[in-house]
Amino acid sequence: MKYEVVMGLEVHVELSTASKLFCGCSAKFGADANENVCPACAGMPGMPAVLNKKAIELGIAAGLVTHSEIARKTTFDKKNYFYPDLPTGYQITQLFAPICRNGWVEVETEAGKKKITLKQIHIEEDAGKLIHDGRTGTSLVDFNRTSVPLVEIVSNPDFQSAEEVIAYLEKLRSLFSFAGVSDCKMQEGSMRCDVNISVREAGSNVLGTRTEIKNMNSLKAIAAAIRYESERHIDALETGGEVLVQETRRWDDNAGETFSMRGKEDATDYRYFPNPEIMPVMISDEWIAAVRESLPETAEEKYARMTAELGLSEYDSKIITGSKRLSEIFDGTMQYFNKPKEVVNWIIGDLLSVARGGNKGEDDIEIDCEKFAKLMALVDNKTVNRNVAKKILVLVLTEGVDPAAYVEENKLGMVGDKTVIVAAVREAIAENAKQAEDYKNGNEKILGFLVGKVMKKLEGKADPQMVNSLLRENLT
Ligand SMILES: [Zn+2]
Numbered sequence: 001m002k003y004e005v006v007m008g009l010e011v012h013v014e015l016s017t018a019s020k021l022f023c024g025c026s027a028k029f030g031a032d033a034n035e036n037v038c039p040a041c042a043g044m045p046g047m048p049a050v051l052n053k054k055a056i057e058l059g060i061a062a063g064l065v066t067h068s069e070i071a072r073k074t075t076f077d078k079k080n081y082f083y084p085d086l087p088t089g090y091q092i093t094q095l096f097a098p099i100c101r102n103g104w105v106e107v108e109t110e111a112g113k114k115k116i117t118l119k120q121i122h123i124e125e126d127a128g129k130l131i132h133d134g135r136t137g138t139s140l141v142d143f144n145r146t147s148v149p150l151v152e153i154v155s156n157p158d159f160q161s162a163e164e165v166i167a168y169l170e171k172l173r174s175l176f177s178f179a180g181v182s183d184c185k186m187q188e189g190s191m192r193c194d195v196n197i198s199v200r201e202a203g204s205n206v207l208g209t210r211t212e213i214k215n216m217n218s219l220k221a222i223a224a225a226i227r228y229e230s231e232r233h234i235d236a237l238e239t240g241g242e243v244l245v246q247e248t249r250r251w252d253d254n255a256g257e258t259f260s261m262r263g264k265e266d267a268t269d270y271r272y273f274p275n276p277e278i279m280p281v282m283i284s285d286e287w288i289a290a291v292r293e294s295l296p297e298t299a300e301e302k303y304a305r306m307t308a309e310l311g312l313s314e315y316d317s318k319i320i321t322g323s324k325r326l327s328e329i330f331d332g333t334m335q336y337f338n339k340p341k342e343v344v345n346w347i348i349g350d351l352l353s354v355a356r357g358g359n360k361g362e363d364d365i366e367i368d369c370e371k372f373a374k375l376m377a378l379v380d381n382k383t384v385n386r387n388v389a390k391k392i393l394v395l396v397l398t399e400g401v402d403p404a405a406y407v408e409e410n411k412l413g414m415v416g417d418k419t420v421i422v423a424a425v426r427e428a429i430a431e432n433a434k435q436a437e438d439y440k441n442g443n444e445k446i447l448g449f450l451v452g453k454v455m456k457k458l459e460g461k462a463d464p465q466m467v468n469s470l471l472r473e474n475l476t
Helices: 053-063 162-179 218-240 285-293 299-307 314-321 324-334 341-356 371-378 384-399 405-411 418-431 433-440 446-458 463-475
Strands: 003-014 077-080 090-093 104-109 113-127 130-135 138-142 149-155 191-201 212-214 249-254 255-262
Touching: 003 162, 003 218, 053 113, 053 149, 053 162, 053 285, 090 113, 104 162, 113 162, 162 191, 162 218, 162 299, 162 324, 191 218, 212 218, 212 255, 218 249, 218 255, 299 314, 299 324, 314 324, 314 341, 324 341, 324 371, 341 371, 341 384, 341 405, 371 384, 371 405, 384 405, 418 433, 418 463, 433 446, 433 463, 446 463
Parallel strands: 212 249
Antiparallel strands: 003 149, 003 191, 077 090, 104 113, 113 149, 130 138, 191 212, 249 255
């Protein structure tokens, strides 16, 4: 029997606002527990909710980059449930009039291009976080995340493989991070994804029993969870032994399995009703136009510009536009050093390897673009050679040194005096007579060894090409 997997996604993305959705507390990640809490987001009775205008604008931006219809009137509702990380006893969200509907996102996998359609995007507040302390057997609650603004992007059941799901999440991350909607860092929980999955006989148009998988915090975990869960459904259908029930399941990354959490609730279980404290938000054409106007270049536009206007390769352009941060570094450095191919080589070849050596992801690289550009110029005008420059790059990244001043102070300028280099070449040949003889007898490979000896004498500061040609001259 042939089966097909049908999936829909609910993706939560934290909006890049400075403050929370309904109070003035900081929305920044990484503060000490309960540092960013006030009576409003702690759920004290009688505290009014005041809507964050920036969150609405980022919601509009999320809609624009996903080709969605933007509502002209959007409203907020209460979703009622009890859980210790939700101090008010309800979550403020949008059920009846979400900010966006009917969008789409194009994804590309090895199978080709495909349009994923979106049912809606709505704005809502996040919940707090429970911290379970195994030593004392207690659970503590951190309300810093309570009421941080999110958008939830609800897709239609358009996905048929884990590859499509991953391509879609990567696309959303690119669209939203370039538009400044969110930093979309999965490791910090600012992008999270629930997958609704069902399996049916191929060709059938009746959907099978649906389960929802939660608690996945990396693309790798998502792909693994989808594969595991679709196999579980197929096994159940084949043997008829296990009855599938509509439920929410938790992914355990260590065990590599999903576990039942609870029966899947329907909307009626939450007793939604319009939130009487928050007035409907009216969105004018002018407001939408202003948000559209303020949107920066998308990854796709940047890719087109890099390949067509700057003449860069598809490979290079893809790496740079695959990360919002790398794109910013590219643009920032180009302002001071206008040689695109060299800037790309420095970013992909040197900056990334130095950053990874220091255990930094590309999103967390912090570098002064002007100093980075200065370093490139020092190599370009042959003040220092590339190896010396690489060592200076580490110091630019870790200590913020000024490359030109550092070269001056430490006398790292390239040895350009030909007589000095020739003297070192002759010394090296005399001290390594056997290798020099080997070279003369046709062993080309030994030249690298001799170049190394000369460079060492010149403290690594000569132009390797000049050393190379002077060595050849003196050996023949
Ligand atoms: Zn607050």
